[in-house]
Structures are given as C-alpha cells and as structure tokens.
Amino acid sequence: MKKFWAIFFWFWPLVALWLCAVAPANNWWFPSPPLSTLGHQIDGLFYLILIIVAVTFIGTQFALGYALWKGATKGSGDKAWFSHGSHKLEIIWTIVPAFILVFISLTQLDVLAEIRVISHFPKEARKAPAAEVMARQFEWRIRYARPGTELMNEPRPGDLYYVNEVHVPAVQPTMINLRTQDVQHAFFVPRLRVKQDAVPGLIIPVWFEIEQAGEYELLCAELCGWGHYKMKARIIAETPEQVQAYLSRLEQEQNEDGVADEQSSQ
Amino acid sequence: MKSLKLFCGLVITGFSAVSILGCGSYGGGAGVVPEVSFIAAGGAEEASTESAADATAELPVGSLKGRVVLSGGASSLPLLIAKGSAVKDAEVCAAEDVPDERLVLGPDNSVANVFVYLAKAPKGAKPAVVPADPFLFDQKTCRFLPHATIIPVKQTVKVLSNDSVAHNTHTFPNKNAPTNSTVNPMDRDGLVSFAYTKAEAVPLAVKCDFHAWMSAWHLPLDHSFGAVSNSTGEFEIADIPAGKHSFVVWHEAANGGFVQRKLEVEIKAGETAEVSVDYPASLLKL
C-alpha cells in the first residue's frame, strides 16, 4: 500500500513534466511569438521564471519521491529515524530561495518600469494617446480625438466614437488611455502580452508596439459580470495612413445628415 | 476510516458521473436546432359588408331618443383650472376658467358626453358614409374641442390649435395605430392629420403630453348608429333598422367605462323609441 502511494506521488509530477513538454506542439501554450516589443521581454521573464521554478520543482519532487520510496521499502522491523531538525538545512533553504526571489524581482524591474512608469514609455507613445478605450459591461467603447487634434481626457466636440473595434498604427509605439465606466475590467491582448486592469475612477495609459499589422483579439481579463466571457473587441493594427483614412471615414459617418448622395444605408 | 473513504469515493464518483453523463444535454432545449414548418399565406378575408349592403334598400327603420340621467346624488365637479391659476403656460392655459369635463352635468342631473352606440352594425343596415370633409379637432385654452365625439372610420381627422403654445396630440387606441405628433401653435390649417382605420369597441383617450390635464375621447365607428349626449344629456340616433338592439352606454367617469354594457331597446319601424338611461352615481370613479 505504501509503495502505491509512493508511485502515485512520483507519477503525477512526471505527468506534469510530460504535459509541459508536449504543450507547445499541441497548442496548449500562449500564442507565439509575441507580436509586440514588450511581449518579447515579458516572455523572456516568463521563461526565466519557468526554468528556475522547473528546476526547483524537479529537485523537490525528486526529494519527496525518494523519501517516500525509502519509507515504503523499509522493513517493518526497522527502527524509525528521528531528527531534531537541522539548523544548517534551515538556513540553506531560506537563503537560497530568498536570493532567487530577489534576483527575479531585480531582473524584472526594468520591464515593469517600461510597462507601468510613464516616464519610461517610448517618447513617441507618450506624445498623445491614439484612443481612449472605455470598458463597460460588456463592450469596449472607443473614443478618438477629432482628426488634427489631440485626445483630451474630457470629450471634446468632434471626437469620434466607435465600439468594439480599435484602429491603431502598427510598428509604432502607441498609447491608449484605459478607463472604465462601471466596474473593474482588464484590457488584455493575448498576442501582444498586454494586460492592464481598468480601475473605476482612473485613467490608465497603456502602451504597446505592435510588430505586425493585422487583427488582434482584445479580451476582458477581470471578472466583471455575467457577460465577462463575451466581452471581446478587435484591435486592428495598420499603417498610420490607413488609420488616418479610417478616422476620416469615421468622421464622415459620424457627421451624416441623411441628405448627402449616399447609396448605402445610413 | 473505511466509511470515510467510501463516502468520499461515492460522492466523487456520483458527481463525476452525473456531470459527465447528465450535463451533456444541459441547456439542450436552448441549443437544439428547432423544427420549422411552413404555413400557407392563406386568403385575405374580405370584410363581408358587401353582401349585407344589397339588402339594405327598403329596410324599415326607426329611431332612438334618450336622456342620460345621473341618479344617486352627485354634483358637478369643481373647476379643473381656475382663471389665472399658476399652471404651466398659464398665460394660455389659465386665460379662462377650464371646467373639469370628466363629469359634465346639465339640468336635472343629466350627463353630457356619454357615448351610446351599437357595438356592431346590425345586419342589413346601411353602411356608414365616410364624410369627404375632414373632422376638425381643435384645442383652445388648453382644452380639446370637442371633448367626446364619434368619428367615422376612414374620415380624416385634422388637428387644429387655437393656442399660442405647442401642444401634442397623443392617441391611445386599442385596435388602431397610435399617433403622437406635436401641433404647431395657432395652426389653423391642420398640418397634423390622421384617420382611424378600424372601429373600436370602446372610446379611446386622446391626451396632450405637454399639458397632462388635457383629454378628449374619440370613438371610431364603422356605422352610423351611435351618438354622444349633449349638454342636456340628450341623444338621438336615427335610421336604425327595426328590431331588438343592444346598445353600449359608455362614459369616461364610470368605473370600467361602461355605464351599461347592454341597453336593450326595441326599435319599431317608423317610431321613435324613448329611453331614459340611468347612470348610477355609484359607478363614478372620480
């Protein structure tokens, strides 16, 4: 019976390791490669931590399994072994993890600064936000500045509005202002590794540089109600000229007075 | 210890089984694709007044005259708006005294604005003639004029205004399509016009959303056998085919509207039946 439990506790960590190994091939991994400049750094940190943790995991599980096996295969007549603890061991396994954690926290400082500290944003991104993304249950309301002006925190006449679709320039550091109209949401673009909680009352600048033009899925990553699961939007990264053309089209549509020629529906 | 293991094992197995097997069809009703069967368009039913019209020519007719009298002691209502009182748009709406028209009593407790009509045209009766001229529905000092009226179906109703403030005319019919449009101040041309396309079973309310106290009652009928009692409570309906008829008596202040659902009257050819319609004050809900 004891052997069974020893094998049981050997088995599952091995399964976990095997799953980890086959995961990328089966697409049970995050979308790769990350398509933003920050994304590479974030992924790098993730892999660093993964390796550290994996090594620790293997080590500790091995130790556990060894102890179990030894105990299981011991004869019943043998005497039990008592230990009064080992001061040396305690010191080792406090200092080493502490050192590792400090190392991790120091390594990630610069990436964190780039993500969170506005003075560390690329200058181009800091200049003016491309759009204000207002999260609300259960959609994303977008506000662009009137073409030719800069986006203000307060709505201005001529601002352009849309919903669930954001057009931003690709291959160019871009910043959006993240807000929420009601409860907490989170701006999460998996393929860009961008994730930021939207907190009621705050205007949070989020920047990213998308490396490839295309369509990206924007998801809500903070449980916000019954519709959280379907709170999706599209981020369309295109050339700056295409973005301007889109904004002009949007301006035209938003100023429709139902009289102009127009072959299509209103 | 053994029992604990057994218990845990049972619970885990039980729930797993149920969730794997049972919940496969959960929400099955909503997600299952429904069947669709088709129903033929069917013929449009023609209103069968045609056949009846032929036989009309020489039907013997009589008429009905009557008076609606309130019994049980109730008095006229106080003024709705006294002249000069501080209501909205007072310079127009409080320029004169405005009576409360929910209950208008005449001499000897007669009641005005009571609708007396046949629910349906009797067989063989003449179909109603739709007047070519529009019905003029006016308003002055924030009062609809007339207050209660029968309007033939399909007759154009033109809404006029003799006030220098904007009004709107919002109808609340049962079977007809509702209308809600603003009426320009001092509109004597009647830019707002509409027509009722169907007869209603009971009169419908007409209100002004700007001045909530304004109200009027219209009864679109597809026959001519109806009348509204005048200021002395009297009404007259002519050319009713002889026979037994059941009239509806309706007034806005009655609880449920019906003063009498079935006023049975026998009309004799060439004669005028006279009735006194009793309106018990207990029916009033004011």
Added chain:
Amino acid sequence: MFRASGLTSLSIAGLLLAAASGCSDFQSSFAPSKRTLALIPEAQTGQQGAPGVTPLVDEKFGDPQHLKAWMKLPVEWGGKASSVSAFEAGDQPLIRLTVDEESPLPEKAGRLVFTSGTLAGKSFEITSWDSSAGTAILASAPETAPEAGDSCTVDAGSLLQSGRVLYMRHCSHCHGTAGDGNGPTAQYLYPKPRDYRHGVFKFTSTIDSSRATRDDLLRVLKYGIPGTYMPSFLLMKDEELHALVEYVRFLAMRGEYERKLVNELASDYSSKAVESRLQSESRGDVVKELQEFLGEEMAGIAESAGDELAETWTVSEAEESRVAPSVPRVEDTPESRQRGRDLYLGKALNCANCHGIDGAGNGPQTIAFEKNPETDELYGEAGLHDVWGNLNQPRNLQTGIFRGGRRPIDVFNRIYAGIKGSSMPAFKNTPHEDIWHVVNYVLSLQFESEPGAAGTAPAEAVASAADGSQN
C-alpha cells in the same frame, strides 16, 4: 469515528438527484402575454372549432422547439432559391432542381417550399438530398405535379432556425424567450430590455407611423445602445446578425398578432369585464356569446391581423417610410446653436417642458403624475412613462450619451419622428431647418461651459496643440 449513517446516504442521494434534475433537457416555451392571461380562461383557450387566443397564436407561430413560418409575414425564412427542372412521381417523389455552379445549393436541406406555380406556398419535407445533383426526395407526394420552371426555396427555414438558436444563446437572458423583455437578467437592469411584442422599437430611421427597418435593428445590434445594457454585437458574423434580425422581427410580429387578437376580446371578455358583466348576466350566457364570437368571427379577424402585419412591416422598409430631411444639415455655427436654443426654449417646440431649461431632463413634466391610458389608473410614480408602462424620463441631454446614435441624422430622426413608444412626440410639422438648428444645439449641450451658454462654442477653443499631459 465517521460512519455513513442513514442520513448521510439520504443526503448523498438527494444531492445526486438535485444535480441530475438540473441537467435535464430544458424545453422553453412562448409565455402568453399578461393581457392574454387577463382574459377569462375560455377566451384564452377556446374550444374545438372555436379556438381562443393561445391556440390561434400557436397555430401560426408555434413554440420555440417547433417554429411555424407563416408565409404571409414579411420575414426572411432562409434557404436558397432555386427552380424545378424535372419531377418524377412515384413511391419516392423526386424533384430535380436546376444546379448553378455560380450559386451552389446548400449542403444540407430538410425542407422545400414552393414559391410559384400550382403548389405555391406548400412546403415538403426532404428525406434525401443531394446538393451536387440538386435532387430531393420528398417525404410525401405533392397533390399536383410541380412543373419545370416553378420556383422553390430549398433548405427553407434555415435562417429562422439559426436565428432561434442564436437568440436563445445571446439575447433571451434579457429579452426573454418570447421577446417580452423579461428574461432572467432583466430584473437587474434599468432601463428594462425592449419588449418586442408591441412591434415598437424606439430608435428607428422611419417616420412615426412606421415600424423599424431591418437596417435599424441591425444598427442596434452592431453598435449597441450606449447608456443602456444593450451591448454591441459587432464581432458577430454578418449571417448571424442577419438571422437575429429576422428572428427578432418574427417575435415582434408574433407579439403584435397576439395583441391584436386580445384587443378584440379584452373589452368584453377580460376577467374584470366579465366580473362586472356577471352582475346582470349569467356566466353561461357570456361564455356562449364568447364561443359564438370565436367560432364565427375570430378566424377572419386572425387572417386580417396577419394581413395588417404584412402590410405595416413591408411598408416600413419602403423609401417613403424613411425620414428624409429636405435640407442638408445647417452649418454648426454659434449662431445656429443660439437659434437652436431659442427654439428649444420657445413655445412652439416646448422642449424645455420635459427636457428642462438646461437640458438636464428635469422639466416640470417629470414630476407630474400621469394616468396609464390603458388602465386609466395613476402610475405608481411621478413622471413620464412609455408604452410598456416603465418610467421613461426625458433624456438628460448634458451627458453626451445619445442612445439612438450621435450622428446628426440620428438626432434629427428623434425629433422629427419622435421616439416610438415613449412620450417624445413627432415634430413633423416643424420646418426642417429649425430642426437642424435644434440638432446643432443639442449636440453642443454637453460642451456648454454653463447652461445656456451655447452661443460660446468651445469648438474653436479645442484645436490647441496641448501636450499630452494626461496625468
């Protein structure tokens, strides 16, 4: 220590039962409206040969598991139009359809409906379908042989089916199974979700006497209604949105149909009416009268109700139903806005009466008690109500949230055609230029530095090259 006692076993069994019962097949149904339920039971159900409201509605619309497509109604049922090229009678009647490489026939087809010829309007179940050859074996033989050239629709009803499935997944939790605006989540929402059953939709591009067009409904689905709980479904595929629009129209027509039938019966056969009638008549007499009415007249009324529905909804799609401003939008200048403000405050339009002197939606009308015209009783709370009986106060125009859309034409539509179902009337006799002035004023209201300061437009002031100091 621990023993599986009798009580424990019982509770295990109980838990398993509860879990299993929750996992059973759920059959949804179209609930009858409150007004239907306010009729006496005999009027609701009727009898054999004299059906009441509920069987009449079921006959033409079915239930959510077995929908009925009444071909009179202007709803796109779906499927692919095609035409007959040959017909072979026999045990297994076979129809050969013309196959066109350009527009291939659908992979699967369960039903075929003829749209012309002697069999027009008849539908047949397909037991075997070959889409490449275009051959369909019918379950039952048609009474007359279809001729070559007869047009038909194959896979008919597919749009309605997908509309229904999508609706139950995405919409029914707020809007209810029958579109009554009373789904499970509706109780937590303000404003309440739309109840389609009046056939009335608030934000349309049509004149006040028309229904909403497909485009209007599509617009609402795509862009949501800002300021309410109606989200945007922009990310859904076009075919899915199309299916949903048709299904919503189906539900609206069903609701209107039920309403029309009840209107014929309500004044004489509602529970309240019968109660007062019992004072002078016997119940037997009332029921007999009802059954005569149901047997003789109701069928005709039902058919003409269908005709009316067909007409109103078809006309609403036509060009003449659309609001068409006769002049383009007046230029948005401070003068225009000032004129707009003057009109807003003036007696001709009387906007301030409801919307307040500074557009905050707090005009004197909002504290007046009004009566429900249907029941002639005072509403529970003061203020304006809509046709669904909900409190529907005039819009606060200072927020900059425009539920029906913020384009100038949208605001024009609201003013010109009113907001159907609400107390916002149709200002159709105001000169269009004046309406544009008011539109300009209304669109500028949220930017006023102080109420009534519309003349000092901030539009010029904003073209500043301020640096992006957001924080």
